[in-house]
């Protein structure tokens with residue numbers, strides 16, 4: 001998924017741009033909708049004419065959509081290690097031409113896919129598409145399958161692909177709303193109907209368990225390796241053994257190296273930390289000389305890649321083992337989130353995955369939802385249900401004053417608790433809103449000065465904007 005974008009909120013210029021983008025997004029949907037209706041109508045004509053026209057219309061719709069999406073990555077083609085052509089974008093599409101057919105690895109986000117395909121064919125020539133290999137089922141990797149697919153193409157995916165696709169589709173409205181909070185440039189609603197709609201991909205060949213799928217095409221050997229546990233249960237990588245090139249999809253996340261998202265706070269099914277470590281061990285043993293992820297840029301150098309992979313592996317193992325040890329010794333999840341930190345030799349960027357969230361993820365992976373902190377966890381009566389009465393008893397001004405003191409003492413999260421008690425029964429209580437805003441501001445400043453985790457910045461920026469809007473005259 002598009003996990004690498006920083007939230008554009010919080011500077012006033014960006015804020016204006018965002019508000020503009022929100023207003024304009026219904027227009028955008030109309031434009032995309034009109035384009036797609038045309039695509040749908042053309043879908044009924046002859047196969048080749050319909051495909052050419054579909055691609056043209058999809059590219060126009062994509063250009064319009066991109067124009068309204070802040071911070072999109074432009075589509076350009078680069079050639080990597082002679083044999084791999086890559087179309088950049090929000091997610092990259094890779095094309096490997098051979099004398100016996102063309103192999104595609106990942107197909108990008110639907111709105112960029114038609115343009116990626118056209119530019120790749122202009123650079124690499126065109127030929128029969130013999131294999132389309134999908135690193136996993138996320139929207140930004142499967143968006144162009146309908147454009148590339150030919151009658152004889154194989155679609156190669158992991159055996160878990162369809163199950164991952166099923167739940168992502170069934171929960172699309174819920175997940176879309178969550179993602180839009182973090183990535184506000186997304187259109188208000190997912191595309192429904194036509195070739196840009198998510199879902200309905202049926203792999204024709206599947207990899208599973210430990211066994212790789214190998215084939216040779218035009219003298220080039222391909223090895224599709226199942227690597228579950230990273231960006232979902234259905235991850236796979238493509239290995240070109242003779243060139244020592246690894247096409248890694250989202251296995252390493254958007255930047256390399258980094259502390260990975262053991263579970264993503266975007267909200268998806270749990271991932272398995274030990275499965276991830278095993279998959280990573282397998283990739284380390286390959287000793288790749290070029291690493292091509294499906295986001296951002298390739299990495300080069302056998303020793304550098306091996307050292308970076310090993311650090312990621314050891315960092316996840318360290319956080320895993322420390323969490324398990326803490327659980328066994330009776331520490332609470334919150335104590336462990338605070339205490340467990342990477343040692344200096346395993347220090348990694350936390351722009352994508354955050355260690356403290358990794359701790360909580362591993363805890364809940366093993367112990368699930370009941371933390372044994374309070375009997376109330378067993379019943380549908382959250383602590384919020386008594387906030388109104390608490391505010392009445394303590395007096396809202398007293399609570400805000402205590403919250404202010406917490407903020408002054410460097411405890412902005414405590415301040416959020418105080419302000420939330422007041423705001424639960426009176427969402428417009430001005431001094432509580434101001435306290436809430438200032439606490440979020442402090443957390444945002446800390447996040448920027450610290451790990452700059454994109455999800456944390458996105459969440460805080462989005463909350464802050466809501467609170468600021470409520471504080472404006474006539475605010476919501």
Ligand SMILES: [Zn+2]
Nearest residue numbers: 001002140250
């Ligand atoms: Zn992705």
